[in-house]
Amino acid sequence: MTKVYCIGCGLVTPVGNTPSEVLTAVRAGKSAFRLYDGWPEPYYASLLDREGFEGPSFFDHIALQAARTAVQEAGIDASSARVGLVLSTIKGNIEKIDSEDVSLAAAAATLAKGLGVTTAPVVVSNACISGLAALLQGVRMLRSGAYDHVIVVGAEVQSRFIVTGFQSLKALSLNPCKPFDAQRDGLNVGEAAAAMVLSTRECEWEIVEGAVRNDANHISGPSRTGEGSYNALRYVLEGVSADELAFVNVHGTATRYNDQMEAIALNRAGLQDLPINALKGIFGHTMGAAGILESIVSIKACDAGVVLPTQGFSQMGVEPAVNVSALERKTDKKAFVKLLSGFGGVNGALLFRKGGAR
Amino acid sequence: MKQVSIPSGASLTELYRQWVGDYPKFFKMDTLSKLGFLLTEMLVHDEPDRFTFREDRAVLVFSREGCVTNDRHYAESMQDFPSPALFVYTLPNIVSGEISIRNKWGGESSAYVLESYDEARIWDLVRQAFQDKCTKSALVAWIDCTSDNNWITNAWLVNKTDLF
Numbered sequence: 001m002t003k004v005y006c007i008g009c010g011l012v013t014p015v016g017n018t019p020s021e022v023l024t025a026v027r028a029g030k031s032a033f034r035l036y037d038g039w040p041e042p043y044y045a046s047l048l049d050r051e052g053f054e055g056p057s058f059f060d061h062i063a064l065q066a067a068r069t070a071v072q073e074a075g076i077d078a079s080s081a082r083v084g085l086v087l088s089t090i091k092g093n094i095e096k097i098d099s100e101d102v103s104l105a106a107a108a109a110t111l112a113k114g115l116g117v118t119t120a121p122v123v124v125s126n127a128c129i130s131g132l133a134a135l136l137q138g139v140r141m142l143r144s145g146a147y148d149h150v151i152v153v154g155a156e157v158q159s160r161f162i163v164t165g166f167q168s169l170k171a172l173s174l175n176p177c178k179p180f181d182a183q184r185d186g187l188n189v190g191e192a193a194a195a196m197v198l199s200t201r202e203c204e205w206e207i208v209e210g211a212v213r214n215d216a217n218h219i220s221g222p223s224r225t226g227e228g229s230y231n232a233l234r235y236v237l238e239g240v241s242a243d244e245l246a247f248v249n250v251h252g253t254a255t256r257y258n259d260q261m262e263a264i265a266l267n268r269a270g271l272q273d274l275p276i277n278a279l280k281g282i283f284g285h286t287m288g289a290a291g292i293l294e295s296i297v298s299i300k301a302c303d304a305g306v307v308l309p310t311q312g313f314s315q316m317g318v319e320p321a322v323n324v325s326a327l328e329r330k331t332d333k334k335a336f337v338k339l340l341s342g343f344g345g346v347n348g349a350l351l352f353r354k355g356g357a358r
Numbered sequence: 359m360k361q362v363s364i365p366s367g368a369s370l371t372e373l374y375r376q377w378v379g380d381y382p383k384f385f386k387m388d389t390l391s392k393l394g395f396l397l398t399e400m401l402v403h404d405e406p407d408r409f410t411f412r413e414d415r416a417v418l419v420f421s422r423e424g425c426v427t428n429d430r431h432y433a434e435s436m437q438d439f440p441s442p443a444l445f446v447y448t449l450p451n452i453v454s455g456e457i458s459i460r461n462k463w464g465g466e467s468s469a470y471v472l473e474s475y476d477e478a479r480i481w482d483l484v485r486q487a488f489q490d491k492c493t494k495s496a497l498v499a500w501i502d503c504t505s506d507n508n509w510i511t512n513a514w515l516v517n518k519t520d521l522f
Binding site: 105123164167231343 | 466
């Protein structure tokens with residue numbers, strides 16, 4: 001089977017726009033959270049600085065910025081007929097719903113034009129696992145043989161639409177979120193854009209395998225048995241020893257149900273002793289960007305020989321327990337799993353491994 | 359390969375009574391989900407061993423508009439009292455989730471948005487989805503819903519052997 005490598009990445013986050021800035025922030029537990037005025041309820045979030053921005057769409061702007069950085073690092077010609085584009089977002093330009101075409105197709109067309117991509121883009125919009133599903137889509141496009149490189153871009157901006165929706169579901173915490181902690185009481189929303197160029201050209205980090213599975217249980221509540229998450233994990237870890245893995249970077253939204261469900265899935269998969277970590281305590285829930293952002297940060301952590309800390313976690317709040325990495329630890333292992341779950345009963349897992357040439 | 363569609367503007371309640379009748383959650387769904395749910399019923403109603411959990415069937419839903427019709431309903435509610443019942447349908451993949459839940463299909467479920475209806479493109483993406491070694495068949499649908507009484511649909515039940 002064709003091997004797929006990550007040959008470039010780009011980030012736009014409230015704590016930095018380069019992998020080293022972002023990694024330094026995460027290692028120091030530095031975030032950009034603050035309380036914002038809402039409609040009318042306030043909300044606690046990690047948002048990007050819009051000061052000085054005057055373009056027509058902030059969403060389009062950050063998606064393009066992350067993508068351009070990734071393309072530049074990869075050194076590819078984005079206009080080649082052998083370069084594909086996958087966009088991951090949940091709500092795109094939804095804040096303009098009263099005045100413009102807010103379809104995700106329109107957002108993808110704008111991004112393709114900005115990058116000079118000449119092949120037709122595809123949007124993968126699978127709720128909170130979108131970024132992970134988009135990376136898997138990129139892997140599959142490369143394995144189909146029709147592309148040499150695929151640019152995978154995830155982005156999300158926050159708006160009254162999303163914030164009031166989560167508030168109506170009582171899913172938001174008014175404090176810094178606490179993934180897997182006994183006192184966790186909800187998620188914080190976040191903004192970011194993240195991009196990876198995937199390629200058949202050999203490089204250090206490989207996406208080895210990926211899977212998306214449905215709980216077949218409930219559209220907005222996770223499975224009590226962790227069914228889909230467990231099945232996705234089982235698929236990507238077939239024939240892989242847990243000893244090889246540095247960690248699992250989990251979804252860890254800090255809602256009661258999500259974290260409990262992931263603990264069950266990890267235990268069923270026999271991964272209860274493996275270090276796990278969650279990054280929502282730094283970035284908040286960046287929705288369509290999360291899968292790509294958290295994968296990039298995990299790659300850079302492995303490169304630095306560390307398992308990143310889980311900001312916000314202090315006391316085990318799931319049963320059965322899992323091995324949450326509260327503080328940074330050293331690791332010499334060069335593989336990890338990225339795990340996500342979302343509304344619609346979707347769950348996804350990706351296995352990353354370092355081993356290729358520079 | 360079995361193929362079905364639902365004419366734009368057809369009464370979905372009548373189709374529900376004709377094909378289903380005993381799944382009241384249907385009435386909570388947005389139009390996109392109702393369409394996906396009914397198209398699936400029309401395709402698999404006579405399959406043996408229905409409602410037995412299976413992981414070998416994917417649900418792959420394509421559109422241009424995604425869930426924009428329901429998004430407009432939520433945006434209206436938001437001005438007054440944001441409705442959680444509407445908000446949960448503001449995701450393009452809830453339709454694939456509803457289909458998976460009804461049928462106990464625990465395989466892959468995904469929502470894709472394309473610039474326009476392009477069958478060749480859809481089948482390229484479906485063939486790529488079959489790279490998952492677990493997937494042996496797929497419910498594939500184009501459901502483009504521009505309002506609650508205006509849509510274009512096409513749905514297929516496809517086996518791996520039909521494509522390769």
